[in-house]
Amino acid sequence: MxxxxxxxxxxxIALIGCAAQTPESGLQFFTPEEAARVTAIANRLIPADxxxxxxxxxxxxxxxxxxxxxxxxxxxxxxxxxPFLPGxxxxxxxxxxxxxVRYRVGLAALDAHCRAAFxxxxxxxxxxxxxxxxxxxxxxxxxxxxxxxxxxFDLVLRxxxxxxxxxxxxxxxxxxxxxxxxxFPGARYDYRDVVAxxxxxxxxPPVALA
Amino acid sequence: xxxxxxxxxxxxxxxxxxxxxxAEALSGAGLTVLALERGPFRDTAQDFPPSRVADELRYxxxxxxxxxxxxxxxxxxxKTSQTALPVRALGSFLPGSGVGGGGVHWNGQTWRFRPSDFxxxxxALARYGKNFLAPDLTIQDWGVSYDELExxxxxxxxxxxxxxxxxxxxxxxxPGGNPFEGARARPYPTPPMAMPYAPTLFADAARGxxxxxxxxxxxxxSQAYTNPFGVVLGACSYCxxxxxxxxxxxxxxxxxxxxxxxxxxxxxxxxxxxxxxLTIAHDGKGSKARGVTYTDDSGEVFFQPADLVILSAYTFxxxxxxxxxxxxxxxxxxxxxxxxxRNYSYQTTSSVALGFADKLLNPFIGAGALGMVIDDWNxxxxxxxxxxxxxxxxxxxxATNSRPILNHPTPPGTPRWGAAWKRAVAKSYLRSMRILxxxxxxxxxxxxxxxxxxxxxxxxxxxxxxxxDFHPNDLKMSAFATDRLAEIGRAMRPEWLVVDKREAPxxxxxxxxxxxxxxxxxGADPTTSVVNPYLQSWDLDNLFVVGASAFPQNASYNPTGxxxxxxLRAAEAITTRYLRAxxxxx
Ligand SMILES: Cc1cc2nc3c(=O)[nH]c(=O)nc-3n(C[C@H](O)[C@H](O)[C@H](O)COP(=O)(O)OP(=O)(O)OC[C@H]3O[C@@H](n4cnc5c(N)ncnc54)[C@H](O)[C@@H]3O)c2cc1C
Numbered sequence: 176m177x178x179x180x181x182x183x184x185x186x187x188i189a190l191i192g193c194a195a196q197t198p199e200s201g202l203q204f205f206t207p208e209e210a211a212r213v214t215a216i217a218n219r220l221i222p223a224d225x226x227x228x229x230x231x232x233x234x235x236x237x238x239x240x241x242x243x244x245x246x247x248x249x250x251x252x253x254x255x256x257x258p259f260l261p262g263x264x265x266x267x268x269x270x271x272x273x274x275x276v277r278y279r280v281g282l283a284a285l286d287a288h289c290r291a292a293f294x295x296x297x298x299x300x301x302x303x304x305x306x307x308x309x310x311x312x313x314x315x316x317x318x319x320x321x322x323x324x325x326x327x328f329d330l331v332l333r334x335x336x337x338x339x340x341x342x343x344x345x346x347x348x349x350x351x352x353x354x355x356x357x358x359f360p361g362a363r364y365d366y367r368d369v370v371a372x373x374x375x376x377x378x379x380p381p382v383a384l385a
Numbered sequence: 386x387x388x389x390x391x392x393x394x395x396x397x398x399x400x401x402x403x404x405x406x407x408a409e410a411l412s413g414a415g416l417t418v419l420a421l422e423r424g425p426f427r428d429t430a431q432d433f434p435p436s437r438v439a440d441e442l443r444y445x446x447x448x449x450x451x452x453x454x455x456x457x458x459x460x461x462x463x464k465t466s467q468t469a470l471p472v473r474a475l476g477s478f479l480p481g482s483g484v485g486g487g488g489v490h491w492n493g494q495t496w497r498f499r500p501s502d503f504x505x506x507x508x509a510l511a512r513y514g515k516n517f518l519a520p521d522l523t524i525q526d527w528g529v530s531y532d533e534l535e536x537x538x539x540x541x542x543x544x545x546x547x548x549x550x551x552x553x554x555x556x557x558x559x560p561g562g563n564p565f566e567g568a569r570a571r572p573y574p575t576p577p578m579a580m581p582y583a584p585t586l587f588a589d590a591a592r593g594x595x596x597x598x599x600x601x602x603x604x605x606x607s608q609a610y611t612n613p614f615g616v617v618l619g620a621c622s623y624c625x626x627x628x629x630x631x632x633x634x635x636x637x638x639x640x641x642x643x644x645x646x647x648x649x650x651x652x653x654x655x656x657x658x659x660x661x662x663l664t665i666a667h668d669g670k671g672s673k674a675r676g677v678t679y680t681d682d683s684g685e686v687f688f689q690p691a692d693l694v695i696l697s698a699y700t701f702x703x704x705x706x707x708x709x710x711x712x713x714x715x716x717x718x719x720x721x722x723x724x725x726x727r728n729y730s731y732q733t734t735s736s737v738a739l740g741f742a743d744k745l746l747n748p749f750i751g752a753g754a755l756g757m758v759i760d761d762w763n764x765x766x767x768x769x770x771x772x773x774x775x776x777x778x779x780x781x782x783x784a785t786n787s788r789p790i791l792n793h794p795t796p797p798g799t800p801r802w803g804a805a806w807k808r809a810v811a812k813s814y815l816r817s818m819r820i821l822x823x824x825x826x827x828x829x830x831x832x833x834x835x836x837x838x839x840x841x842x843x844x845x846x847x848x849x850x851x852x853x854d855f856h857p858n859d860l861k862m863s864a865f866a867t868d869r870l871a872e873i874g875r876a877m878r879p880e881w882l883v884v885d886k887r888e889a890p891x892x893x894x895x896x897x898x899x900x901x902x903x904x905x906x907x908g909a910d911p912t913t914s915v916v917n918p919y920l921q922s923w924d925l926d927n928l929f930v931v932g933a934s935a936f937p938q939n940a941s942y943n944p945t946g947x948x949x950x951x952x953l954r955a956a957e958a959i960t961t962r963y964l965r966a967x968x969x970x971x
Contacts, residue, residue, distance in 0.1 A: 220802040226811050247447065254454035254473045256840065262470040265892040266461055269470055307803065314801075332802055340789035341442040356807070357814035359749055359789050362439035364633070365622040366750040373582040374745050384440060 201237070203244035204275065209282050210236040215299045217335045219306045227356050230339045230347070238338030238347030239278070239331075248275035272322045274330060281327035284320040285313065344385035354381040387678065387686045393419045396677055396691035398662045398706065401486020402945060403697035403931040403952050405640035406541075409647070410956030411693070412654040414964065419689065420654075421679050423661040423698075424452070424483030428641050433631030435624075441788040445629045450490045451475060452482035459701055460837040463854040463890045465718060471840050471848065477892065478899040479629065480699050484658060485640045487699065487899055488945070492628045492753030492785065493604030493637050495547045496942035497538045497950070499764040500531035500567045505938065508765060509775050518775065519858055521830040523721075523728055524938045528909035528918040528971075529954070531567045537950035537957075539570055542602075545638030546610030546618050549573035549602035563599045565760045578607045578621060578755050583746045583818040587782030588757035590876040596759040601781060602946075603754035604638035614647045627753030628786055637753065657681070663844060665694055665710040667925050674712075674928040680844065693959070697931040697952075700729075704834045704904040704934060705849040713905075713915050713924055716833050718852070724915045726835050728828035728903040729851065730939045733778070733859045735867040735887040736821040739879035740796055740813050747815060748787030756783035762869055763941050774858050776825035778866035778941045780873065782818065789814065796881040820874055822866040823898070824887075826939040829856045834904045854891045863887045900944050902936035907951070909971070917971035920955040926969050929955055 200207055217235030246252055250273040262269050272280075286297045289309060293301060298309065312318050316325040338347025340354070342362070348354065354361050361381035369377060394416035397404045404420055412418040427433075427450075443449045452458075452475075460469035481487035501508055506524045509517060518524075551572040552562025559572075577600035580588075588598035605621040612618065619635040627637065635642050648654045659682045666675040666688070676690035696703050707713055707725045716727035761767075763777040786792060794817040795809040837850035855863075864886065871884050908914025911923040920935055922928040931952045933944045940947075958970050 221807055222804050224804055224807065226807065252448075252453040252455050254458045254471045254840075256471070258839070260468065260470055263463075263467070263890075265463055265890045265894070266470045267472060267474065267476060267893045269473065310802075336793070337442060337446060337790050340793070341446075342440055345442055353789065356811050357789060357793065359814065362435075363749075364435045364439055364624040364626070366624065367579075367620075367622055369747070370579045370581050370623045370750050373585060375747075376745060377747055377749075384436065 202240050204248060205236065205240045205243070209278070210240060212282050212286060212298050213239055213331070215306065216310065216331055219303065219310055220332055220335045221339055228352050230335050233339070233349040233352040234347040235335050235338045238341065238345050239334045241346050242334065243275045243278055249273050270322060277322050277327055277330055280321045281331075285309070285318065288318050342385070343383045351381045351383055387688050389688045390690070392676070392690040392692070393417045394691065395419070395693040395695060396421065396689050397695040397697060398677060399423070399486060399698035399702065400484050400640065400656060401481060401697065401699065402488040402640060402949055404486070404695065405488070405644045405648070406949060406952045407695045407697060407929070407931060407956050408654060409644050410953070410960055412648065412651050414960040415653065416693070417653045418655070419691070420656045421660040421662055421677070421689070422484055422656065422658045423456075424481070424658065426658045427484045427489065427631065428645070429631065429633070429635055433633050435633035438630050438633045439624065439626045441626070441790050444490070444626070445788060446790055448475060448479060448629070450481060450483065450629065450631065451479040455843070456482070457702070457842050458848060460840050460848050460850045461893045462850075462852055464831060465852055469837055469850045469852070472893055476894040477897050478901055479896070480701065480899055480901075484645070484656070488639045489631050489641065490629045491945065492943070494754040494943040495542065495545065495602045495604045496946045497567060497569075498531070498940045498942055498947050499565065501765040502940040503527040503530050505775070512765070513770055517770070519829075519856070522856065522858065523828045523830055525908060525913060527907055527937060528914070529907065529951070534947070534950045534954060535567070535570060537953040538946060540953050541946060541949035543571075543574050544612050544643050545604050546574050546606050546612055547602055547604055547638070548575040548578050548607040550577050550600055552599060561599060563758070563760050564597050565764060565766055573602065575607050575610050578603055578605065578752065579623070580757065581623070581747070581750045581755065581784040582744070583748065583784055584755070584757040584782040586744070586877050587820055587873065591757070591759050591780075591873050594873055594876055596761045596873070598757045598759050601754050601756045601758050601783065603752070605752040605754050606636050606638070612643055614644070616643055616646050618642050621752050623750050623752055623755070625749045625751040625788060627751065661844070662698070662706065663709070663846070665696065665706060665712060665928065667710065667712065670924045672925060674925045692927060694928045695931060696928065699932055700901040700904060700934040701834070701849050703930055703932055705836070707905060707915070707930070708836050709846060712922065712928070715835060718830060718833055721830060724906075724913065726833045726904050728906050728937055729832045729834050729853060729901070730826040730828045730903050730936070731853065731891070732898040732900040732939060732941075733824035733826050733855060733863045733887055734821060734897050735824070735863050735870070736819050736885045737867070737871050737874045738794055738817065738819050738883045738885065739874050739877060740794065740817040740881045742816070742880040745815050746818055748784065748818060751784040751787055753785055754783070755785060756781050762866055772865060774861040774865065776827060776859065776862045776941065778822040778824035778862065780820065780822050780866065780870045782820045797883050820870055822863065822870045823941050823943070824859065824863050824866050825941040827856055827858055828903055828938040832856070855887065855889050860887070860889060898943075900933070900939060902933040902939045902944060905930045905934035906937045907935040908937060917969070919958040919970045920951060921970050927967065929959065931955060
């Protein structure tokens with residue numbers, strides 16, 4: 176953690192305090208613009224195709240929005256006492272930046288990058304191919320973001336995948352699209368009658384908790 | 386202001402398997418027993434109903450049953466020359482918090498260590514000579530033998546209803562069991578679980594190579610079972626939500642499903658949750674422990690006097706409470722002197738991922754301890770001389786943990802995202818599996834725990850500091866075991882195969898196992914151990930330190946069978962000998 180990041184993070188924490196409340200959209204953390212960007216990103220990370228819908232279409236932004244508004248977003252359950260020292264990779268992440276801060280900063284920086292690189296167009300205004308190129312740059316660490324561009328990409332990818340495969344009660348994986356894609360039966364909870372039927376397809380559709 | 390409470394005969398610090406086993410034995414002997422548990426109360430019906438537990442995000446990803454680093458964590462570094470930093474998010478291991486401890490969200494792989502494991506050092510010296518062992522290895526014999534522990538392994542297996550196939554019944558070899566296991570007095574209480582496709586493929590291939598596969602002994606039960614206390618466990622439904630989850634079927638042995646129902650009937654037993662023990666009070670070496678100081682959610686501090694103190698708070702907190710309470714000489718890695726924190730060791734794991742084009746494996750059918758294992762490269766029944774390492778590994782295919790957030794394998798070369806990733810995941814999920822090597826971990830001079838000089842917990846107490854890296858001996862062992870594992874994998878004729886070796890440095894980030902052992906080790910010599918062979922503190926004879934903290938080094942097997950056997954043996958020594966004549970048992 177560099178000093179510059181620390182300063183930036185306290186500035187952002189102040190910013191979070193006045194995060195937009197938009198009850199009409201049901202958002203708890205994101206602004207509608209941020210949610211639109213997350214939806215667009217998720218639809219490139221797990222795109223719609225002949226196999227089924229994209230992650231953004233089945234609720235990635237809602238899933239991440241709710242997670243960021245809760246314990247996950249604020250790192251409530253993690254050890255967050257200072258000092259934050261750099262360390263080596265085997266010691267695990269050492270950063271005061273919470274996921275909520277990373278998204279707020281990262282989404283803004285990503286959009287600013289797009290507007291500078293694509294004549295004023297933001298991420299959502301780009302073509303799918305352009306979006307893929309931006310995401311690849313982000314993944315490769317070629318876009319500077321507080322806390323690290325690559326780390327931000329990894330965070331969004333991890334959360335998008337989590338939302339796509341988590342129980343639909345959390346806002347993503349609507350229609351159990353993620354589970355249908357791969358053949359995961361969800362919360363069926365009882366396979367005694369099929370455990371020894373080796374190699375046979377499982378025919379029952381998935382079920383969710385809620 | 387510390388509030389002084391009414392004395393009890395025995396106070397138990399932490400209510401996991403260790404605490405529950407001691408609570409049953411001591412209250413059964415008529416003692417008033419109070420268990421203090423830092424986490425919440427949890428029981429099957431209210432906390433683990435099937436309508437709620439099949440939730441990968443909540444339990445497997447967000448770690449709902451695991452201790453929260455905000456409440457307690459450790460600091461970590463690979464070597465003494467580094468600055469240890471806090472484990473801010475748990476990764477490599479996931480210790481429990483709350484009633485049942487890790488015994489709620491464990492897998493249930495229930496092993497006995499092999500006879501040779503308990504005399505590892507003397508056996509290695511006799512067989513391979515002094516120069517075979519690297520000079521910085523600090524392995525030692527346990528001071529307790531397999532034969533002495535056998536009745537207690539047996540008792541634990543019958544308490545839980547373990548499902549398995551005996552391989553060695555009183556010296557007679559039985560087909561289908563582990564031919565390398567120590568002799569057991571009785572068969573397993575319940576038959577092996579039904580076997581899904583992936584472990585069956587592994588077993589067939591292993592047999593083809595000339596190995597001896599057998600079903601993983603399991604605390605996920607193949608059928609309903611009534612234990613000796615009259616407590617009834619259910620049958621496993623192969624739901625796939627086991628490790629990191631509570632069981633909704635009463636089918637996974639845990640303190641809740643085996644012991645708690647009878648403890649709750651006993652007036653002389655009580656359990657206080659959300660109570661964190663801060664220190665053990667005593668009057669110095671050679672005196673007695675007087676009781677414990679603890680705090681609850683109100684922030685109030687209490688002193689609980691007790692005639693017996695059972696420290697069963699899991700490896701890290703066992704060591705930390707000893708250090709914070711000034712019990713035993715802290716280990717000094719520079720001089721090699723001191724005992725508390727010495728000989729920390731772990732588990733050296735590796736794995737191989739496989740994918741098939743033509744086989745539908747249905748990996749969602751799973752449990753925690755469901756699979757086939759070979760023990761041919763474990764223990765010391767083969768000559769380690771030419772191989773140049775001590776120790777070994779069991780190799781296994783377990784049908785476990787194939788829930789999709791954390792497990793969506795793809796063939797090598799697949800991009801991490803995008804259309805190609807999606808197609809690969811869709812194709813691979815039902816057709817992929819992982820096989821693993823669980824290897825031993827030898828204690829060495831540079832692997833230890835002490836108190837961190839910088840970082841503190843929410844009660845402003847120093848965090849425990851772990852200094853650990855894999856010893857070259859273990860990396861050599863692991864490379865050998867992984868090669869054997871990959872050979873079996875190739876014999877399964879997969880479409881693709883990826884070998885995940887274990888390499889230094891040890892990383893705190895990816896999950897490996899919650900098999901953290903040592904630091905308050907058992908032994909026959911007080912200058913190199915913290916507890917005697919009955920888990921009794923050498924310094925305070927009414928203090929017993931129970932748990933895997935007693936292991937002088939780790940065998941390749943999962944620890945809980947041995948933790949329980951040691952605990953039950955200690956309990957019997959307390960109730961049959963110590964209560965009659967309080968004093969050192971060894
Ligand atoms: C995900 C996972 C999978 C596992 N799978 C297996 C397996 O398949 N096979 C196997 O053999 N083992 C397995 N284990 C390990 C197994 O869970 C442990 O060996 C076992 O639970 C140890 O029991 P214990 O009672 O010694 O410690 P714990 O179960 O950790 O209990 C200690 C208790 O003490 C409490 N405590 C800690 N500090 C304090 C304090 N200061 N004051 C009051 N209370 C305190 C804790 O909250 C906890 O409840 C697994 C563990 C995990 C986490």
